[in-house]
Amino acid sequence: MPAKPSTPPDQPAETPHYHGHRERLRERFHAAGPEALSDYELLEMALFPALPRRDTKPLAKALLNKFGSFAEVIHAPIARLREVDGIGEASINQIKLLAAAAHRVAKGEIKRKVALSSWNDVIDYCRTGLAFGDKEQFRLLFLDKRNQLIADEIQQTGTVDHTPVYPREVIKRALELSATALILVHNHPSGDPTPSQADIHMTKAIIQIATPLGISVHDHIIVGKNGHASLKGMRLI
Incomplete structure (x- = not known):
């Protein structure tokens, strides 16, 4: 052919x-x-x-x-x-x-606003950075006396279900930055943001050290792909 x-x-x-x-x-x-x-x-x-x-x-x-x-x-x-x-x-x-x-966009929104007057932006920012991670991360938002963001730092990275957190290290860093308030944030890779007893105990330990030094812990937010939980909103702190 x-x-x-x-x-x-x-x-x-x-x-x-x-x-x-x-x-x-x-x-x-x-x-x-x-x-x-x-x-x-x-x-x-x-x-x-x-x-x-x-x-x-x-x-x-x-x-x-x-x-x-x-x-x-x-x-x-x-x-x-x-x-x-x-x-x-x-x-x-x-x-x-x-x-x-x-x-980066979410971080820009937080930096240009007073954090606690735009709580939805804080939640969105936390979820954008952490909600879909495959390992637990413990993050700290350091605020000044006007509740403006000074710094956002990852303090610890752990495994799929545990992150070691050292309360004295948290407060030491807050003092270094002259922060007067903190928002604690971490993720649950399982997707379920329900706080564990260890989460509650750790938060109370940080508050106990922070309060005499004039540092407020505004909240501890836990995020997951299925939503978020606020320990303050749940009246656990």
Whole structure:
């Protein structure tokens, strides 16, 4: 049989089918805004730079199927992202860039506001940084006398269900920063933010040392992917 004629060298190759889809997504994004796009479509767009020659829809859907939501995808541990078929380092870098951007925006909102007059922003900030972590982290928000944020520091990182916290180290750092108040924050990787007896005991130990030194502990917030808990709101401190 005669050989099938090849495409003449001066004739452009056929445009991949997903190029038109990408343009339609971009047009919808610019015309109607991000709310007009579903989670998987936003994730598709975020992956465009990492995968310029591939259809990103299957990967976006696979990521959401594995992790459950847009937020859980971008905060997923790198080791677990690598388990997804078809993902590469460029895609992982792009996903982690989204997580970093979300955290930076939330931090900017907290820094420019008086923390305790915008409590919802405090909760959002804590959840953005910690709720989807695979290990427990204990974080401290140091405040001045106007309840303005001085510093946000991770004091300890632990295992999947335990973080060692040393109350005297917490207060020592508060004194170094001339902080007059603290908000304690940690995450529960299980997703359930319910405080444990150890959480309550540790918080009371910090309050006991802080109070005579004129340092207030405004709250201890526990975050997880299923919500958050406030020890003060629950009247546990």
